[in-house]
Amino acid sequence: MSSTHRKIRQKESLRGGILQAARKIAISEGWQSVTIRKIADEIDYTPPIVYEHFANKEAVFYELAIEGFNILRSLLEAQTHEDPSQRLVNYAMAHWQFANEHTELYKLMYGIETIPSLALERPQELLAIGELIKSTIKSLAPSLQEKEVKELFFQWMCIVNGFVTMALIMQDKNKEQDEWEPEHFLERANRRFIKSLQ
Known part of the structure; x- marks a missing residue:
């Protein structure tokens, strides 16, 4: 697998992880409690990484x-x-x-x-x-x-x-x-x- 394909797959995987993390937080705490910081904590990244994939x-x-x-x-x-x-x-x-x-x-x-x-x-x-x-x-x-x-x-x-x-x-x-x-x-x-x- 080329490095380009690997990066694309990693990006897609991280994007999916962000969505999954948001749902997990919503299930346990409700949608009002979902924040970019909480999502970042859930996936063990910093908020700027989440912002690379979603504007807000x-x-x-x-x-x-x-x-x-x-x-x-x-x-x-x-x-x-x-x-x-x-x-x-x-x-x-x-x-x-x-x-x-x-x-x-x-x-x-x-x-x-x-x-x-x-x-x-x-x-x-x-x-x-x-x-x-x-x-x-x-x-x-x-x-x-x-x-x-x-x-x-x-x-x-x-x-x-x-x-x-x-x-x-x-x-x-x-x-x-x-x-x-x-x-x-x-x-x-x-x-x-x-x-x-x-």
């Missing part, structure tokens, strides 16, 4: 948010049920699955603990998620105008993200109660939303 902590957050949207997009694209009603329910459940498996990323992406400084133009990863959901809503009610589809998409996102956020907040308080089955609540809320379109 918001840039770290942004890249992690993009990573999260890519994972979520993959989960949604795997939902290929022919019935658009079931597909929309599956999209909601995929959000719940993602939030449970990648809680710290979900909180970052949707501003539960901090708001990622997303670019003025929404990233393609986020736009692709929106298009999947909007096209499914349109399949459920083909006569809808574009403006109506956008409004319903916003309502659906409010239902799903609002629900997931509240469920995450309440999870620890309710985990010992047998009746606490948030995924069932989310499914029923989605079926009510779908019924309102018919």
Whole structure:
């Protein structure tokens, strides 16, 4: 391996380590506690080394948010049920699955603990998620105008993200109660939303 390739691999490895360190700190202390200095301490480097890869902590957050949207997009694209009603329910459940498996990323992406400084133009990863959901809503009610589809998409996102956020907040308080089955609540809320379109 040439020295150039070795340097590229080392740079990529260090960049990945910085992102991993930020997530580790967020898991144990929350996103508000993530700082460039703490990241540097976690990877045994000095802050200037971190700044060589990211302009500030918001840039770290942004890249992690993009990573999260890519994972979520993959989960949604795997939902290929022919019935658009079931597909929309599956999209909601995929959000719940993602939030449970990648809680710290979900909180970052949707501003539960901090708001990622997303670019003025929404990233393609986020736009692709929106298009999947909007096209499914349109399949459920083909006569809808574009403006109506956008409004319903916003309502659906409010239902799903609002629900997931509240469920995450309440999870620890309710985990010992047998009746606490948030995924069932989310499914029923989605079926009510779908019924309102018919």
